Amino acid sequence: MSWPSVWRGPAGLTFRLCLRTSAAPTTIALFIALIANVASEPDLINGSPAAAATPWLTLPLLVVAVACCLCAAHAWPTFALRQPGADTVRRLERSPFGGRGAVIAGALLAQLALSGPLAIGLGAWLDAPNHARRHYEVVAPEQPVLQGKGTNVTFRIEGKPTVDAIWMRPRASLPTGDGATEVTITADGERLASTPIAFSESGALMRVAIQPQPLSQFTLTQTAGSVPLYFAPNTVTAVGAADLPTWANSLLLALIATWTSAITLTIAALIGLGTGWATLATAICCLQFVQWIGNTGPIANALLAVMRGQWLL
Amino acid sequence: MAIAISAHQLAVTFAGRGKKAAVKALLPLDLEVAAGAIVGVLGPNGSGKTTLLRALAGLQRPTSGTVEVLGEPPDRKSLVQRVAYQSEGALPMAVLSAPEYLAFLGAELGLANSESDRRAKNLLERLELTHAGSRPIRTFSTGMCKRLALAGALIADPEVLLLDEPTAGLDPFGTATVMEILRERVNQGGAILMASHHLLEVEEICSEVLLLHNGAVKARGTLEDLLATDDRALVVRGLDDDGMQQLANDAKTRGGEVVRIERPRDHLFALFRRLGRSRDDTKVGPKR
Numbered sequence: 001m002s003w004p005s006v007w008r009g010p011a012g013l014t015f016r017l018c019l020r021t022s023a024a025p026t027t028i029a030l031f032i033a034l035i036a037n038v039a040s041e042p043d044l045i046n047g048s049p050a051a052a053a054t055p056w057l058t059l060p061l062l063v064v065a066v067a068c069c070l071c072a073a074h075a076w077p078t079f080a081l082r083q084p085g086a087d088t089v090r091r092l093e094r095s096p097f098g099g100r101g102a103v104i105a106g107a108l109l110a111q112l113a114l115s116g117p118l119a120i121g122l123g124a125w126l127d128a129p130n131h132a133r134r135h136y137e138v139v140a141p142e143q144p145v146l147q148g149k150g151t152n153v154t155f156r157i158e159g160k161p162t163v164d165a166i167w168m169r170p171r172a173s174l175p176t177g178d179g180a181t182e183v184t185i186t187a188d189g190e191r192l193a194s195t196p197i198a199f200s201e202s203g204a205l206m207r208v209a210i211q212p213q214p215l216s217q218f219t220l221t222q223t224a225g226s227v228p229l230y231f232a233p234n235t236v237t238a239v240g241a242a243d244l245p246t247w248a249n250s251l252l253l254a255l256i257a258t259w260t261s262a263i264t265l266t267i268a269a270l271i272g273l274g275t276g277w278a279t280l281a282t283a284i285c286c287l288q289f290v291q292w293i294g295n296t297g298p299i300a301n302a303l304l305a306v307m308r309g310q311w312l313l
Numbered sequence: 314m315a316i317a318i319s320a321h322q323l324a325v326t327f328a329g330r331g332k333k334a335a336v337k338a339l340l341p342l343d344l345e346v347a348a349g350a351i352v353g354v355l356g357p358n359g360s361g362k363t364t365l366l367r368a369l370a371g372l373q374r375p376t377s378g379t380v381e382v383l384g385e386p387p388d389r390k391s392l393v394q395r396v397a398y399q400s401e402g403a404l405p406m407a408v409l410s411a412p413e414y415l416a417f418l419g420a421e422l423g424l425a426n427s428e429s430d431r432r433a434k435n436l437l438e439r440l441e442l443t444h445a446g447s448r449p450i451r452t453f454s455t456g457m458c459k460r461l462a463l464a465g466a467l468i469a470d471p472e473v474l475l476l477d478e479p480t481a482g483l484d485p486f487g488t489a490t491v492m493e494i495l496r497e498r499v500n501q502g503g504a505i506l507m508a509s510h511h512l513l514e515v516e517e518i519c520s521e522v523l524l525l526h527n528g529a530v531k532a533r534g535t536l537e538d539l540l541a542t543d544d545r546a547l548v549v550r551g552l553d554d555d556g557m558q559q560l561a562n563d564a565k566t567r568g569g570e571v572v573r574i575e576r577p578r579d580h581l582f583a584l585f586r587r588l589g590r591s592r593d594d595t596k597v598g599p600k601r
Contacts, residue, residue, distance in 0.1 A: 002430055003413075008420030017408055077405040085405025087372050088465070091398055092421040094390050 010076065010099045014106030015113075017075050022067035022114060029063035030118070037126060050307045053126040058303055060122065061254075062292045064114045065261050069284045072107035073268055073277075076100065080272040080280040097269070104265045112258045119250040119257075119306070129309025132249035136161050136238040144231035146181065147173075152221040153231060157238050164212040165239040166192070168220075170229040172202040177226030185210070187218045196223055212241070242311040252312040256302045260291045317473050317504030318346040318369060322378035325364050325528075338364040340529045341378060348472070351495060351505040353515035356525035362508035363401060365525070366475045369506065370398035382473055394422050397466035401477040401508075404458055404465070407451035411442050411461050414450060415468055422469040429468065436464040440490060455482035463491060467498075474498060476507040480514055485585030492518050513580065516540075548577060 006012045033056040040056075077083035078090055078098040093099035138155040146153060157163070166185060180200035185192040185208060192210040199206070215238065222229075242249075264287040272280045291297030302312055325339040339361040346352050354362045367373035368380060371388030380387050382396050406414065412433055419429025437443045440460040445453065450461065459482050466474060474495075480488045488511075495505055495518060509515050515522060516536060524532040532539060552560065561571045 002426065003416055005420060005426055008416050008426070008429075010421075013406070013409070013413075013417055017406075021408070075406050075408060083405070084403035084407065085400070087367065087370075087398065087400040087402070089405050090372060091370060091393060092418070094388070094393075 010093070010102040011106035011109075014072050014075060014103045015110045018068040018071045018107050018110030019113065021071040022064055022110065025067050026060055026064050026114060026118070029060040030122075033057070033059045033122070034125075050127040050129065050309070051304060054303050054307045057119070057122050057126055057307065058292065058300075060118050061115050061257050061303075062288065064111055064118065065257055065264075065292070066285060066288050068107045068111040068114070069261050069264050069268065069288065070281055072103050072265065073272065073280055073284060076103040078272075079103070079269065080275060080277045082276050100269045104262065104269070107265060108258050108262055111261055112254055115254040115257050116251055119254045120247045123246065123250040123253075123306055126307065128246060128250070128307050130246055132242045132244065132246045132306075132309055132311040133165075134161070134240050134242045134311040134313075136163065136240065137234075138236050138238055140231055140233065140236065145228065146170075146183065146220065146222040146231075147228040149222055149224060152219050154217055154219040155231075155236055155238075156217045157215055160214045160216040161238070161240050162212055163215045163238040163240045164210060166208045166210065166218065167205065167237045167239055168197075168208070168231070169203055169205045169235045170199060170231050171235070172199060172204075173228040173230070175225075175227045179225045181225030181227040181229055182223045183220050183229070184223050185218055185220060187213075187215055192218060198225070199227060199229055207239075244311070246309070249306055249309075249312055253302050253306045256298055256312070260288065260297045260299050263291070263297070264288055315348045316345050317348045317350075318344065318380075318382050318506060320344040320369065320378065320380045323365075323368060323375050323380055324377045325361075325368055325373055326376040338528050339368070340527075342530050344523065346473075346504050346506055348504050349499055349502050350521065351499045351507065351519050353519035353522040354506060354508040354525060355510075355512070355515060355522055356508075356531075359527075360525040361528040362525055363477055364528075366398065366477050366506065366508055370396065370475050372398070394469045395471055396473040396475065397469065397471040398475045399462050399466040399477060399479060401481070404450055404462055408449050410447040410449060411437060411445050411453075411464075412447075414461065415464060418465050418468050424469060432468055432470070433464070436467055439494065440464050441487075456484055456487050459483050460487055460491070463494070467494070472503055474503060474505045474507075476505065478509060479507060480509065480511055485581070486588075488514065489585065544572065 007016060037053055037056040073079040076089070076099065077086040078093065079100060090098060136157050136159075138157050140155055141153060144153045145151075172181075180198040182196035182198050184196050193208050197206050197208055220231075264284055267287055268280055268284050271283050275283075292299055295301075305312055321343055322341040323339065323344070324337070324341040327336040327338055329335040342365075354365060356362050364373060368375050369382060369387055371386070371392070382392060385392055387396070404414065406417070409417065415433035415436070416429060419426075419433065424432070440463065442457060442460055442464065445457060450458065453461065459479065463476075463479055466476070479495075480491050483491060492514060495507070499505060507515070507519065519536065521535050522533065522539065523530060549557070549560070557574055561574060564571055
């Protein structure tokens with residue numbers, strides 16, 4: 001029964017309790033996700049099957065997050081009003097936060113310990129791309145429109161990174177004549193892709209591979225066709241290789257998932273000053289769902305990015 | 314004897330909220346508990362016993378008056394190890410096992426790991442909780458929880474014990490063990506303030522009592538002072554009924570009044586205690 005000191009305090013204790021309590025629901029959620037992924041057959045059109053499996057990566061990670069938050073808030077009696085044994089703990093913890101800070105730290109570490117391997121393992125099992133790639137934001141001009149032969153649009157890239165692909169998903173207007181619009185990509189007067197890229201419908205994603213090279217800007221020039229193209233913000237991306245492997249990307253995802261719990265538990269600690277356990281538990285579940293499913297936090301985009309092989313930093 | 318606990322005009326009023334009126338939980342009272350004394354706090358539910366103990370433990374800020382425990386205000390961090398408070402309610406973190414719970418308390422109280430483990434082992438053995446092993450506290454019976462709560466209160470070897478219903482829910486064996494431990498603490502110079510509804514135990518162990526009713530002190534003092542009467546009892550052995558009658562007549566001739574002649578019997582608590590001392594015995598008869 002001799003535990004090292006780190007296990008005996010509120011942080012270590014919460015860490016152990018969260019691992020112990022979350023193990024069963026996480027295992028169940030994992031099995032459900034694995035079975036559901038095998039059973040489901042998403043309808044994909046030139047899409048990535050990994051991105052379609054995002055919900056099955058979400059489920060176990062969400063269960064870990066909710067379980068760790070609920071476990072921490074329930075185990076520590078000062079987290080809510082009228083909890084059993086609150087007087088005992090309140091006497092021992094005379095700090096302004098009553099030990100809640102250490103408890104939150106323990107819960108977050110436990111979540112990271114569980115969700116890290118889960119994110120790495122599930123990411124690989126659900127066919128997330130082997131190599132995470134870095135996406136660079138490009139700056140478009142005021143009128144990013146191609147609407148006639150010879151018109152062009154120049155995009156700038158901050159920092160002159162090494163780019164090996166350009167992804168585009170322009171919106172198309174009604175054609176003014178026959179034929180799809182053909183576009184060439186050039187930088188400093190040299191063509192980056194040997195063949196023109198053709199667009200005939202709105203929202204079609206084109207991934208154009210180029211020779212890896214440092215780029216500070218590139219120009220799209222319409223060479224043929226009659227479909228006007230509008231490049232809305234975030235519809236053109238420069239893509240380059242990332243320096244770190246995919247498992248590091250999954251680990252980043254686990255960190256982002258932990259961040260959502262940090263926000264949840266901080267708000268819960270404030271709510272708990274004036275509510276009992278039932279209200280607090282409801283609040284924790286709502287906060288987590290709003291961030292994970294309701295898209296108010298960074299986690300939903302991060303999950304999708306990992307499954308698409310986009311480097312999160 | 315040094316004064317371990319002192320309260321002067323201590324009063325606690327819970328503020329009203331909305332249409333709820335303020336509640337005077339404790340009317341101004343003075344209290345002194347010397348080292349080596351065990352004082353029982355008696356009173357019906359809602360009489361202010363727990364409020365008094367919480368105020369002395371530094372968990373309830375007094376509305377007026379002053380409190381000192383071991384010469385310091387009760388909410389001082391330095392007192393956490395020297396003064397233990399066993400609350401009436403359930404234990405915190407019921408998912409832990411008994412050794413885990415005591416290890417947590419030891420760490421929070423600043424004990425070295427080895428010392429904490431040694432004391433926990435002794436207390437669990439003494440309070441007969443070793444059989445619980447790694448079972449979580451939430452599976453414990455009420456009595457086991459009470460015994461573990463006392464172990465938690467004793468883990469730092471405190472000088473002052475503030476105990477709220479320490480024997481509630483305990484079986485007679487458990488009660489006897491707790492009483493024995495409390496007596497030892499007092500003999501070692503500790504001071505104990507104990508709220509209880511078990512009058513027999515209070516009578517047996519406490520040197521003084523404080524009787525509360527609706528937050529006010531209704532009676533206080535040593536048991537000798539409070540319970541003494543002018544009656545005298547004579548317990549005899551070896552006389553038959555005729556002999557007893559003659560003795561009664563003799564008492565009358567001397568100006569006394571015979572209130573009753575009865576065959577006194579022991580109380581169940583004593584029977585259980587004897588049982589506890591000789592558990593190997595298969596038969597327990599009357600005391601000879």
